[in-house]
Amino acid sequence: xxxxxxxxxxxxxxxxxxxxxxxxxxxxxxxxxxxxxxxxxxxxxxxxxxxxxxxxxxxxxxxxxxxxxxxxxxxxxxxxxxxxxxxxxxxxxxxxxxxxxxxxxxxxxxxx
Amino acid sequence: xxxxxxxxxxxxxxxxxxxxxxxxxxxxxxxxxxxxxxxxxxxxxxxxxxxxxxxxxxxxxxxxxxxxxxxxxxxxxxxxxxxxxxxxxxxxxxxxxxxxxxxxxxxxxxxxx
Numbered sequence: 001x002x003x004x005x006x007x008x009x010x011x012x013x014x015x016x017x018x019x020x021x022x023x024x025x026x027x028x029x030x031x032x033x034x035x036x037x038x039x040x041x042x043x044x045x046x047x048x049x050x051x052x053x054x055x056x057x058x059x060x061x062x063x064x065x066x067x068x069x070x071x072x073x074x075x076x077x078x079x080x081x082x083x084x085x086x087x088x089x090x091x092x093x094x095x096x097x098x099x100x101x102x103x104x105x106x107x108x109x110x111x112x
Numbered sequence: 113x114x115x116x117x118x119x120x121x122x123x124x125x126x127x128x129x130x131x132x133x134x135x136x137x138x139x140x141x142x143x144x145x146x147x148x149x150x151x152x153x154x155x156x157x158x159x160x161x162x163x164x165x166x167x168x169x170x171x172x173x174x175x176x177x178x179x180x181x182x183x184x185x186x187x188x189x190x191x192x193x194x195x196x197x198x199x200x201x202x203x204x205x206x207x208x209x210x211x212x213x214x215x216x217x218x219x220x221x222x223x224x225x
Contacts, residue, residue, distance in 0.1 A: 049213050089154055101157075104153050
């Protein structure tokens, strides 16, 4: 049974710092992995999607990496801003179906 | 904006009642999934509909049921509400056969008293 874990559960850093959020999964047989951002009252927004054959994806100040063999993914945020404050969730998609298995998220607070 | 809307935004029900939550997907997205997200947890997959038929279900009892309509709208129905059903309910739409991301609505916050 696939399990997804995110550590830490919460993180507070000063504005401008670079930071890394971690996601680990127990079954390396994944189809893809996604990072989402969740803001209160606004639902979930997809940030980056990494296919199982890829090692990383980049979008602006965000970079996500994937190491299937070790069951780990990281989300790197460069030059953090107060607007980056949100809960970040990772989710893996199993082979052959569309079900997403989610971590519990990391609540990120960027202090001005 | 994801193009996915949900109604109502908030809902309060009492134990034993029935509830219907609604979702309107993007045009052309004929796959819709429903998730339950308890406070402080990640979403849990309830079920998925494709072309108006259920084609995948998570570990939820039969009192959770759904409908999908030709106009890209869908419903989640929950009978015999229990206190533990209190959660944020999210729907997500996707093009069939696509490995791209799902597009999520803002959710419906259900409170069961």
